[in-house]
Amino acid sequence: MLIGAALFVAGLLIPAMAVKLVLLIAAYLLLGRHVLLTAVKNIGRGQVFDENFLMAVATIGAWAVGSFDEAVGVMLFYRVGEYFEDRAVDRSRKQIMDAIDLRPETVNLVKDNGKIEVIPAEDAQEGDIVLVRPGDRVPLDGEVVEGESRLDTSAVTGEPVPVRVAAGDKATSGCVNTDGAIKLRVTHILAESMVQRILDSVENAAARKPKIDRFITRFSRVYTPAVVAIALLTAIIEPCYRRVAQVGLHRDDLPCNLLPVRTGAQRTADLLLRHRRRLQTRYPVQGRRFSGSTE
Numbered sequence: 001m002l003i004g005a006a007l008f009v010a011g012l013l014i015p016a017m018a019v020k021l022v023l024l025i026a027a028y029l030l031l032g033r034h035v036l037l038t039a040v041k042n043i044g045r046g047q048v049f050d051e052n053f054l055m056a057v058a059t060i061g062a063w064a065v066g067s068f069d070e071a072v073g074v075m076l077f078y079r080v081g082e083y084f085e086d087r088a089v090d091r092s093r094k095q096i097m098d099a100i101d102l103r104p105e106t107v108n109l110v111k112d113n114g115k116i117e118v119i120p121a122e123d124a125q126e127g128d129i130v131l132v133r134p135g136d137r138v139p140l141d142g143e144v145v146e147g148e149s150r151l152d153t154s155a156v157t158g159e160p161v162p163v164r165v166a167a168g169d170k171a172t173s174g175c176v177n178t179d180g181a182i183k184l185r186v187t188h189i190l191a192e193s194m195v196q197r198i199l200d201s202v203e204n205a206a207a208r209k210p211k212i213d214r215f216i217t218r219f220s221r222v223y224t225p226a227v228v229a230i231a232l233l234t235a236i237i238e239p240c241y242r243r244v245a246q247v248g249l250h251r252d253d254l255p256c257n258l259l260p261v262r263t264g265a266q267r268t269a270d271l272l273l274r275h276r277r278r279l280q281t282r283y284p285v286q287g288r289r290f291s292g293s294t295e
Contacts, residue, residue: 142184
């Protein structure tokens, strides 16, 4: 995009028309090739009226009428808007991921002989007993089998007040153990834990098509067909109206097949009125001139 913007600025500054045109064409292709290709692909899928189609029609129309600077400028500003939108989405997504990255790397597995073994969290299975010391984050969803403590669930549920848990209570992964040590029986492996489900939802939100599209997409579904229809009507009606205004709808200028059907007497009267000056010159009438009115 930066190269396209630089070519656009250079095209504005160079006065030589040939060089200017080459620079603007190169800038337009660099900036708009993705938009044009997307518009063509969407047309093939039956999705005609979107923002890509609107930008393609607008800029190609500008090229057709000789507004080269405007065509490249519109495409540049559209790409700049897309860039800032993508940056904002990526920054928000990264901040969310950093805030809720609660996945544990290891767990303290309590073996049958009572010894503690540190194993990767993904190796823990349902039914395993894990130890959660004070200050540790609950690694997996489970049920408390020994000990009593308070769990800070604000990172998962948003509840600011710690929740007291004892034997028989459920503990959700991602919570922080604030008091005493507790032992949990794993009820869900890492891939099925609450923390993993939250992270999967966040990571896949951008990849999946949302139920509510972007505002520009929804707006273009109404705006684009309306603009195209108005443009077509203007292209058809305006030249016809100009032609009719030039012709003036004079009877003498219309061809015979456009004249309304008249009787023989009416056609004779029209013929006399149309050639009255020629008849008066060739056959002058003495006395009063016929004015077509009676007293």
